[in-house]
Amino acid sequence: MKSSYIEQKLAQIRSQYADQPEYLQVVEELTQFSQLHPSFETAFEQDNIYQRLMTPDRIISFKVEWVDDHNRVNINRGWRVQHSNLIGPYKGGIRFHPSVNESVLKFLALEQTFKNALTGLSIGGAKGGADFDPKGKSRAEVMRFCQAFMDELHRHIGPTTDIPAGDINVGSREIGFLFGRYRRLQNQFTGALTGKEIDFGGSHVRTEATGFGCIFFIEEVLATHDKTLDGQIIAISGAGNVALHAAQKASAEGARVVTLSNSQGFLYYKNGLSREMIDSLLNHAQSLSQFAEKIGGQWHEGKNPWRVACDIAIPCATQNELDLTDAKQLIGNRVGYVFEGANMPCTNQAIDAFRQAGVVFAPAKAVNSGGVATSTFEMGQNAIFSPKPFTEIERDLRKIMHEIHHHCSDGNNHDYLIGANSFALNRLVRAMLAQGV
Numbered sequence: 001m002k003s004s005y006i007e008q009k010l011a012q013i014r015s016q017y018a019d020q021p022e023y024l025q026v027v028e029e030l031t032q033f034s035q036l037h038p039s040f041e042t043a044f045e046q047d048n049i050y051q052r053l054m055t056p057d058r059i060i061s062f063k064v065e066w067v068d069d070h071n072r073v074n075i076n077r078g079w080r081v082q083h084s085n086l087i088g089p090y091k092g093g094i095r096f097h098p099s100v101n102e103s104v105l106k107f108l109a110l111e112q113t114f115k116n117a118l119t120g121l122s123i124g125g126a127k128g129g130a131d132f133d134p135k136g137k138s139r140a141e142v143m144r145f146c147q148a149f150m151d152e153l154h155r156h157i158g159p160t161t162d163i164p165a166g167d168i169n170v171g172s173r174e175i176g177f178l179f180g181r182y183r184r185l186q187n188q189f190t191g192a193l194t195g196k197e198i199d200f201g202g203s204h205v206r207t208e209a210t211g212f213g214c215i216f217f218i219e220e221v222l223a224t225h226d227k228t229l230d231g232q233i234i235a236i237s238g239a240g241n242v243a244l245h246a247a248q249k250a251s252a253e254g255a256r257v258v259t260l261s262n263s264q265g266f267l268y269y270k271n272g273l274s275r276e277m278i279d280s281l282l283n284h285a286q287s288l289s290q291f292a293e294k295i296g297g298q299w300h301e302g303k304n305p306w307r308v309a310c311d312i313a314i315p316c317a318t319q320n321e322l323d324l325t326d327a328k329q330l331i332g333n334r335v336g337y338v339f340e341g342a343n344m345p346c347t348n349q350a351i352d353a354f355r356q357a358g359v360v361f362a363p364a365k366a367v368n369s370g371g372v373a374t375s376t377f378e379m380g381q382n383a384i385f386s387p388k389p390f391t392e393i394e395r396d397l398r399k400i401m402h403e404i405h406h407h408c409s410d411g412n413n414h415d416y417l418i419g420a421n422s423f424a425l426n427r428l429v430r431a432m433l434a435q436g437v
Helices: 004-016 021-032 038-046 049-054 102-118 139-156 172-186 206-223 241-252 275-283 288-295 324-332 348-356 370-384 390-409 416-435
Strands: 058-067 073-084 090-096 125-130 162-165 233-237 256-262 265-268 298-301 312-315 337-339 360-362
Touching (some): 004 021, 058 102, 058 139, 073 090, 090 102, 102 125, 102 370, 102 416, 125 162, 139 172, 162 370, 206 241, 206 312, 206 370, 206 390, 241 256, 265 288, 275 288, 324 348, 348 360, 360 416, 390 416
Parallel strands (some): 090 125, 090 162, 233 256, 233 312, 312 337
Antiparallel strands (some): 058 073, 073 125, 265 298
């Protein structure tokens, strides 16, 4: 998008939020790599659509007071950024990590808004979390923190208002604690959160959905080049839920997954991790470096996997993990495809380098949208109190990843970044114009 109006508003946002680099990163990416439909151009400026779309509806900030195992009172900060409910109730994860702050959550909530619009489903965008570090905390401490967090959050969520899910350090255990508190406070059993255990309203495939969805999307892209996953060498960063389930599904389809990583370094296994190896990591908590030694792989301390030659790179760890230097290494090793498994793991400079080098690049809002899509399936099952079997949900997930690929590529010559952003942008603009100011 380019115009004097957009340049003026972008400059205003940069000035107003100069201390929020993560938020500015996504604003600038969406601005640079989106195409507005010509029929909206006049109204876009007259109704100040750009600034309205980039600005969250509200930011809820609160303190979280909780008691640790030594009977000491601790205080953390909690937030919920409700960015947009133009096309459906707010939807997005909750993250517990020391790096969480308002800028990070605004960045994630804006990206979530576009991601959710891209799915074609009726869901808006939000994100929440706290600067709480669960590492080293007992189960009782994590439970008490979740309960204290929900004591504040419950006023602002609900099955037709805002439906949080899990994110970094918020898995099914934490969702269970959060939901249990919500149920008691509201005296209601409703689908106010997703990512629950199957026994109390959760959905099959939800745990696997983001990783499986990544692979389903990759298969769609490869098919446009008359290729399959069979024999493709894949480098994956991360060793969490998304990375491991992506590795699991890719291995099952014949790919050679040669890397996984964590904050200490990366595992390289030249012959490709087998399904049994990946299952072992999924089912048993263990050190990745010790696992590398156990299977006869190589452990590279303090390094990331982007120095490894591969056909396909899937960054699945965290935002901005893959920078320009990493991109140049991958390009030098003739990578053909880069798919974002985590939320915006590539810096804008890295994305520019891939595009200039002719590497096929697909953004997170397309590649990892299987998680939120399956959360929406869980919302539907909760609404009618009727669960669906694993095979049916997996089939629905594959179908929606096919639709998302179509949304990205239709009329954009397989420029997945511009295609994804533009489909979401124009859908949101239509809704905003139709609903008035």
